[in-house]
Amino acid sequence: MAYEALYTRGRPKTLSQLIGQEHISNALTRAISSNRLSHAYLLVGTRGTGKTSTARLLAKAMNCDRVHAAQLDGRPLEKKEIPCNRCESCRAFDTSPDNVEFDAASNRSVEDVTRLLSTAYLAPLRARVKTFIIDEVHMLSFEAVNSILKLIEEPPPNVAFFLATTELNKVPMTIRSRCQVLNFRLIPQAVIAQYLATLARRLNVGLQEEAAKKIARLAEGSMRDAMTYLDQCYAMADKEITLENVNETLGLISDENLDEIISAVKAKDRAAVGRAVTQAFSSGLAANVIAESLITRLRDIEFDMLERDEKNFAELDNFIDALRKSIGEMFGSGIPDIILEMTLMKLAAPVQNFVMTTPAQISAPPNENLDAGQKIFYHTANSLSEDKSLSFALSKAIVTKFAGDTLTLGFKSAAIANEFKKSQTQFEEAMAQSANRAIKISVEVDENLLPPAVNNLAEPARSNLVSAMKFFNASDVMKISD
Numbered sequence: 001m002a003y004e005a006l007y008t009r010g011r012p013k014t015l016s017q018l019i020g021q022e023h024i025s026n027a028l029t030r031a032i033s034s035n036r037l038s039h040a041y042l043l044v045g046t047r048g049t050g051k052t053s054t055a056r057l058l059a060k061a062m063n064c065d066r067v068h069a070a071q072l073d074g075r076p077l078e079k080k081e082i083p084c085n086r087c088e089s090c091r092a093f094d095t096s097p098d099n100v101e102f103d104a105a106s107n108r109s110v111e112d113v114t115r116l117l118s119t120a121y122l123a124p125l126r127a128r129v130k131t132f133i134i135d136e137v138h139m140l141s142f143e144a145v146n147s148i149l150k151l152i153e154e155p156p157p158n159v160a161f162f163l164a165t166t167e168l169n170k171v172p173m174t175i176r177s178r179c180q181v182l183n184f185r186l187i188p189q190a191v192i193a194q195y196l197a198t199l200a201r202r203l204n205v206g207l208q209e210e211a212a213k214k215i216a217r218l219a220e221g222s223m224r225d226a227m228t229y230l231d232q233c234y235a236m237a238d239k240e241i242t243l244e245n246v247n248e249t250l251g252l253i254s255d256e257n258l259d260e261i262i263s264a265v266k267a268k269d270r271a272a273v274g275r276a277v278t279q280a281f282s283s284g285l286a287a288n289v290i291a292e293s294l295i296t297r298l299r300d301i302e303f304d305m306l307e308r309d310e311k312n313f314a315e316l317d318n319f320i321d322a323l324r325k326s327i328g329e330m331f332g333s334g335i336p337d338i339i340l341e342m343t344l345m346k347l348a349a350p351v352q353n354f355v356m357t358t359p360a361q362i363s364a365p366p367n368e369n370l371d372a373g374q375k376i377f378y379h380t381a382n383s384l385s386e387d388k389s390l391s392f393a394l395s396k397a398i399v400t401k402f403a404g405d406t407l408t409l410g411f412k413s414a415a416i417a418n419e420f421k422k423s424q425t426q427f428e429e430a431m432a433q434s435a436n437r438a439i440k441i442s443v444e445v446d447e448n449l450l451p452p453a454v455n456n457l458a459e460p461a462r463s464n465l466v467s468a469m470k471f472f473n474a475s476d477v478m479k480i481s482d
């Protein structure tokens with residue numbers, strides 16, 4: 001026997017099995033018990049929330065012999081009796097020519113729809129009530145809507161309409177106002193997970209709690225989607241459906257991998273971000289799927305934080321916003337992987353704190369040492385101005401560095417440097433007196449030597465000044481200092 005899809009087998013057989021829509025099953029049970037059913041229902045809700053299943057249950061119940069008997073006796077019915085599924089009418093329902101179902105979204109011609117609707121004027125062949133179940137009613141053509149409208153306004157005897165839609169705003173007001181509206185809710189994740197566990201028991205397969213939760217979260221309130229996912233995982237699993245099975249079968253990124261990426265971003269650890277993203281890519285997932293999974297995971301974290309009454313969401317919101325933006329950029333870009341990687345790397349960038357300049361820092365600029373070195377140097381040089389040969393050598397020297405207790409003097413000419421070296425010890429002693437501490441001198445020779453003040457200029461000012469200095473051979477300019 002061919003395998004029957006879960007979502008066909010998992011369909012509710014009675015109102016008591018309608019999962020997650022208790023407000024509807026309760027109201028319908030009361031209406032059936034007191035024989036106050038309407039002849040036109042508009043079933044509104046997201047896909048997979050039970051609209052068509054409910055329509056079938058109602059259509060069946062309207063024809064159920066036992067329901068009918070209870071109504072005649074004035075006996076209140078229980079949900080599990082609606083319908084009975086055992087009487088002749090119930091057993092014949094699935095193949096009954098008196099139940100007409102069609103999906104307005106599929107490509108039916110206007111003629112087809114009109115012909116089907118025209119049978120409403122014919123008496124039912126065997127059933128008590130002739131039933132029409134029309135899915136995605138908002139997709140019907142203008143003519144078809146008008147035919148339905150006529151039928152609902154002046155209904156032929158023993159006809160009932162069940163119009164299902166995912167988009168209430170596209171259903172004309174004229175239809176809405178003539179129908180009893182049933183609003184289907186998204187089914188809570190916990191309810192879906194619990195029902196999946198029941199189904200797994202029926203399939204005689206184990207289902208990890210975490211796996212059930214993951215499928216339920218993925219189904220986003222749709223029981224039909226949840227059952228389809230479970231079916232797919234069941235086909236691939238052995239004796240137990242594990243979280244790993246779910247991730248593999250449905251092509252999902254594991255929570256551990258997601259958490260790794262999130263923790264790495266939070267820790268501003270770019271290397272770890274790179275490793276975690278590479279791992280995600282290596283499992284063959286598309287960048288947008290990873291980004292969407294990250295957003296879902298971050299939303300879960302946000303909900304957890306809300307439950308713990310935490311209030312600082314700025315970092316999370318920033319993370320989610322950046323991912324959302326990156327998904328937008330990915331479409332049609334050709335480099336979605338790089339976009340995701342760059343987004344995460346940017347998020348993991350170290351925080352650039354702006355430090356307000358304080359007076360203490362003004363008195364300690366980065367070139368403090370050089371300035372101090374120059375001051376000591378010129379002060380000492382002036383004190384030795386009587387020594388002509390030394391003065392000449394000093395006039396050609398440039399203070400290029402002053403670090404620790406070493407002052408570096410630069411000369412363009414080796415000869416002048418040697419001239420200076422003759423008096424180096426004398427100069428060092430004089431400098432120790434000026435500075436009140438011992439300072440050594442290191443001599444360097446470089447014919448292209450420039451004073452630091454010139455080196456610090458922005459281009460093209462620096463090049464212009466260097467050219468000018470060469471042109472004039474103005475060694476004295478070398479002494480300029482700001």
Ligand SMILES: [Zn+2]
Binds near residue numbers: 083
């Ligand atoms: Zn029955």
